[in-house]
Amino acid sequence: MGPEGCSVGALFLCAAFIDSLFETKALTGAAQFMTNMGMDSSKRLPHSRYLAQGIRELPRPRPMSVNLQDGSADAGVDSDTPAARSFCGLRTSWSVQHPATSDILGIPSTKNHTATPVGGEVYVFGGYDGQKNHNELYVFGLASMEWRQPQVGGAKPSGRNGHSATLLQGGSSILILGGWLGNGPLAAGDVHMLDLCPLSWARPRLSGEPPGPCNMHTADIIGRNLLVFRGGDGRAYLNDLHGLDLDTSTWYSVKTSGERPPPRANHASAVDGFRLYIFGGWDGTKRLNDLYVLDAGGAPKPPWSRKGSAPQARAGMTLSVVRDYLYLFGGSGHTTRCFNDVHVYDPNERAWFLCGGIANEPAAPERRAGHVAVVVDRRLFISGGACGAQYYGKGKWFILDTDAPPAMELATPPLCAESVRRVMSDHLNNQQFSDVVFVVEGRRLYAHRVLLTLFSDYFRRAFACGMRETFEPEIVIEGISHETFRVLLLLFFL
DSSP, X not given: OOGGGOOHHHHHHHHHHHXXXXXHHHHHHHHHHHHHTTOOOOOOOOOXXXXXXXXXSOXXXXXXXXXXXXXXXXXXXXXXXXXXXXXXXXXXXXXXXXXXXHHHHTOOBOBSOXXXXXXXXXXXXXXXXXXXXXXXXXXXXXXXXXXXXXXXXXXXXXXXXXXXXXXXXXXXXXXXEEEBOSSSSSOEEEEEEEEETTEEEEOOOOEEOOOOSOBSOEEEEETTEEEEEOBBOSSSBBOOEEEEETTTTEEEEOXXXXXXXXXXXXXXXXXXXXXXXXXXXXXXXXXXXXXXXXXXXXXXXXXXXXXXXXXXXXXXXXXXXXXXXXXXXXXXXXXXXXXXXXXXXXXXXXXXXXXXXXXXXXXXXXXXXXXXXXXXXXXXXXXXXXXXXXXXXXXXXXXXETTOOOOOOOSSOOSSOHHHHHHHHTTTTOOTTOOEEXXXXXXEEEEOHHHHHHHOHHHHHHHHSSSHHHHOSEEEXXXXXXXXXXXXXXXXXX
């Protein structure tokens, strides 16, 4: 026990929040720690659609036909773009997560792959790397922030890109539909099922009239139905809507009313409740920036309606629902120009806004199209894609926090120069020169008494009180997690 009958663990907590010098910084560090760990008060995990785009280069050594339905070889003009209004909603911030397991597994840099969230994991399949299509399956753990490549039984699908991968209701399987194989005039129309327990590939038995070749299409769950807005078939640009009744495993053509979206491919889709949103894409001559919504709330012929335009015309972007807003990221524009901007659509105001002033701008992803986006509570995970001949690693995540904690600054100047702080931070949990070890949840944290006493009156008293903490090389800390203690300890070394 330390002075005044307090344990060192209790003293440390007091020190972190009572020391006036570091009070503001401690709050900032704690908020950042919660952000990094994905802790928030979200009450809703919205649906999201994760889009893939088509290919344009030729692989080696076998020639492969070019998928032009992503608009990568266009020389036309784009739709007119009105001035965007600034989004004045919640504070947003970028961060980056590049796990070492991505490099260890050799996860390729691709575009037009798919990423499907399943509980606390994300299943990533397929894609094109500039030379060939892929059919590997990788799984990313959202808690561990690490990748793994599982063993999968059954006959896996052939390599492809521009397909769709949709988690079916119940969360027991992922349905893979179509995509561009590069070995014929049309896209694939095959259906594969990835059963998640045990993990194996299968070919489902479906009845009815299937959609046919599907390329640069979207597939979303609404109720007990999978809705496929076909987009392209590898040659023609389409706007037909097909449904798969998940109770009877039967395909059918969906009859709608209202203004149907014009034909297009490489568009983006998102689902919010019983509303299906379709944005942008490539119609064979120009890129689009229109937004349509299908109200599938139970009408015999659900109506389409147009909701206006704002972002620059593009294809290969992602559209995701996060807490009742639609977040659009990236895409390719005229003459293969790419974007890395963020636009927000507010369904209540029926208006688009440009999400400017995003914090930590150096951590923003490069301009790209054909990437994926995964919604995790209030955060948007983005990876992969390409811009021209530059392909980006799908094992590296760029994370947009759509409700980041407010930035806080020190009210007083720091005691040490930044160069001194950097040297000090190198000694945190560094066994060299360490003269005190904290044991938290059975794990050791190496520290230095002189640095702790220099910046904390409480540690100064604890180490000078003549009790065990004065001379013992190891001090057991209880009542706090290892990660929380490490983050709080970090405040004294930065």
